[in-house]
Amino acid sequence: MQKTTVVVIGGGATGVGILRDLCMRGVDAILLEQQDLAYGTSSRYHGLLHSGGRYAVKDAEAGKECIEENTILRKIGRHCVEQTEGFFARTHLDDEAFEGKWVEACAKVGIPTIPISVEEALRLEPNLSPKIKSVYRVPDAAIDGFRMVWQNVASARKYGGRVLTYTTVIGIEQSNNQVVGIKVRNTLTGEVSDIACDFIVSAAGSWAGEIAALAGINVNVQPDRGTLIAFNHRITSRIVNRLRPASDGDIFVPHGSITILGTTSASVNKPDDTVPNAKEVVELLNIGEALFEDIRSYRMLRAFAGTRPLYSADPNATGRGASRGFVTLDHAHDGLKGFVSVVGGKFTTYRLMAEKVTDLVCGYLNVKTPCRTAVENLVEDTSPALMAKARLYFPAYGAELAASRLGSEGLEKVIARIQEKPEKRQLLCECENVTMAEVEEAAADSTSYMISDVRRKTRMGMGTCQGAFCTFRSVGAVDANGLSWGKDTNVLFKEFLQGRWKGIRPILWGNVMREMELTRGIYEGTLNINGAIDNEGI
Amino acid sequence: MKKHHNNPDSCTACTVCIANCPVTAATRKFRGPKMVGPTLERMRLSQDDIEPSLEYCSNCKNCDMSCPSGVPISTLNMLARAKYFKNRKRSLRDWILSHGEKMAKLSAATPGMANFGMKMSRGILKKIGISDKAPLPAYASKSFIKLFKNLKQTSYPDKVVFYPGCFINYNDPQVGMDFVAVMQANKLEVIVEEGFVCCGSPLVVNGFLDEAEENAKQNVQILKKWTDKGYPVITCCTSCGLMLKQEYQELFHIEGVAEYAKQLYDADEFLLDLHDQGRLNTNFGTLNEKYMYHAPCHLRAQGMGLPGVELLALIPGLDVQDADAGCCGISGNYGFKDDKYDISMEIGSGLFKAIKDSGRDTVVSECGTCRLQIGHGANVKTLHPLTLVRKSYEAYHK
DSSP states (O other): OEEOSEEEEOOSHHHHHHHHHHHHTTOOEEEEOSSSTTOSGGGSSOOEEOOSTTTTTTOHHHHHHHHHHHHHHHHHTTTTEEOOOEEEEEOTTSOHHHHHHHHHHHHHHTOOOEEEOHHHHHHHOTTSOTTOOEEEEEOOEEEOHHHHHHHHHHHHHHTTOEEEOSEEEEEEEEETTEEEEEEEEETTTOOEEEEEOSEEEEOOGGGHHHHHHHTTOOOOEEEEEEEEEEESSOSOSSEEEESSSSOTTOEEEEETTEEEEEOOOEEOSOTTOOOOOHHHHHHHHHHHTTTOTTGGGSOEEEEEEEEEEEEOSSTTOOGGGSOOSEEEEEGGGGTOBTEEEEEEOOGGGHHHHHHHHHHHHHHHHTOOOOOOTTTSOSSOOOOHHHHHHHHHHSOTTTHHHHHHHHHHHHHHHHHHHHHHOGGGGSEEETTTTEEHHHHHHHHTSTTOOSHHHHHHHHOTTOSTTTTTTHHHHHHHHHHHTTOGGGSOHHHHHHHHHHHHHHHHGGGOSHHHHHHHHHHHIIIIIISOHHHHHHHTTO | OOOOOOSGGGOOOOOHHHHTOHHHHHOTTSOOHHIIIIIHHHHHTTOOOOOGGGGGOOOOOHHHHHOTTOOOHHHHHHHHHHHHHTTSOOOHHHHHHHOHHHHHHHHTTOHHHHHHHHHHTHHHHHHTTBOSSSOOOOOOSSOHHHHHHTOOOOOOSSEEEEEOHHIIIIIOHHHHHHHHHHHHHTTOEEEEOTTOOOOSHHHHTTTOHHHHHHHHHHHHHHHHHHHHTTOOEEESOHHHHHIIIIIHHHHOOOTTHHHHHTTEEEHHHHHHHHHHTTOSOOOOOOOOOEEEEOOOHHHHTTTOOOHHHHHHTTSTTOEEEEOOOOOOSOTTTGGGBTTTHHHHHHHHHHHHHHHHHHTOSEEEOSOHHHHHHHHHHHOOEEEOHHHHHHHHHHHHTO
């Protein structure tokens, strides 16, 4: 039986933040994730590192937390944060009176807002609608959810942290009202095992209610579904927020090669209600048109949805009415010692949430080491010498991206693969510029069990063709490398293509439709994937 | 005015452009039109880096032609090249090759001396990166503009405006004179506007986009002036035609190009239109001669078929066979560059072989630099189609 001091449940931003904080303070910890890291809400959002402007008017405290954490993360997380800055733009449809209130509220909590002329805004962002009325610059930034989670894990691992993915919690073991262990099942093998521990921290987000229920405790988390659209290219190089009371479809965030538009808000019953639909997409486009009038001429890549873990002590509060602040629930008050749930909150403040929870846990464990997550970088900068070396081996526009995804150690390994076999330099994913060597490195990681796991680590398959060409290449690479999880290539094909299809289906018109027909031609026509699966009776 | 989105959104990554790219077929140094064009365009919008193989795109436009999604791939490459050179020094070689018009004006006083000097200085040119093997054109002793001024035309009520372009004006004025003779034979008076400047094609391919835009603005103003009055404008150079008609729209945001483009014609196309309307002078004398024909890429890119072949088919006795063997490799000044010469010859090798296999000793083609390259690569004589049309009209009266 494995033993640890603290088990953290949930491989999203909060969970990995807690894992890192605990490990940095010398507390032994294991993180459990039912799927892959960043599978849940931490990758199913717009990736905006809020300046706080969005919350300033209605929730000054959330706004203040945002600007403080934003400032910290731009420093410690510069390999997952892109300092794009942001605009708040009021369109002709928005209430002028709100603008003054907003400027005042931002000033009150210390969010800098710099007014610029519409003309200047259009010069900086030519795709913006010329009908906008006023524009302010704010210190928003874009943060890559996948990379941020991975970099927290990489940092935690350095301090001895362990991570088990595809591991779901099926029971909380207690003795004399004290947590003594946790029962888990590996979702890939079905194997059930126990982990002995003194403490459990549930950072399961929208699933926190389900986890608490395993201990017979009621935690009222209301999953609130948000749908977003990813566009094929950077239609803006800055974040653009609509200057109005927070509502649907008013945030555009550029991320690397793409732009994300979000978000909708609707209460749902299940935390994994994440299949987007065409109606939501059309609604988002209708709203988005006020900021980018040519929005319908920009190609969409896919739609995706996540669920916000809204918490309220009041079981009737829902949607944007519920607080976006976070709450730490010490279940000692419910009669079970050694069990804490952290609920609510938002991505931007994940580190602060982790700090508060870790303070609480360390108090119980009598650990006095102070928190250092605000001062120690998530990953160290890649040395100029290593970057220069990387540029010799990676194709153009590839070295910086690979370095930010891989970190120095990973980068060295991928370079070594290319040095050994120069043909591994070729791109497996041309749209997102991912080399064969990097895909092989990610596939060989102990947390990879399917092609989608490789995708989340590399961005492979997340560009223009949405897997049309990289699916057969990556399946081939996994097969050729003789990886234990790559034995049944039909299953690999199906898992990846179906995953892509989920986000494509709600936007199936125009160029996307043409792309999909090409994909269908490759996999159904040329490779006869469905026929192969049927013939082998799977 | 239609907003031209030079964004990569229509590309489905189908790779048809790669299969049709003559440069990709000739060298592995080029990563291919899809990668360098629309795929990297997404990256160029998000970060600064240098794609070393961008310089290998020849702007021949076979990618654009083959794209089933209408992506202006080569234009994306040219814009990327301009962006690359925005803050970098251009080589003397690229400046010289891009400024044929300026060079010609400098040499215009003494073209004989300039040609002599050029022959003597091929060694020097080689040192700055111009191949000593490439078929550089010689300057004509008198420019087309000079010859035209001394020409006495018969005045007719129907007039056309001629855009000669640099190659015809400075290197091959006879084509321009043949054009005027053919127009006169069709009772059309030719107007030549001296305000026209280089179309910008040689500037664009070497990243001098700002200068090309200045030229475009001047040309557009003149073109609009004449087409607004209802005069057709005619070119004999297919690269000039493509630039004035289509590339201006893709590269720049200048009002009115789409409108005048409807009245801008290639000379062969214009004559065929006259024929369709029953207005073409069909007093063609018999020419019992055999020729090969090469369709320039920039003609094919205009999507007008092969008007030269159709036109020449009207001439009795004339046997013109379409080589149909792809790009000749020169692509304007691409093949003049020392580091591109071998690639350029490799691209043209299929065409050269087809010509040699035909046993015919003269090749007809609309494009001046194609003619240079074919003469050099296949060791044959070359002609513009209008030279044969004029010859046929003259044969009728003999």
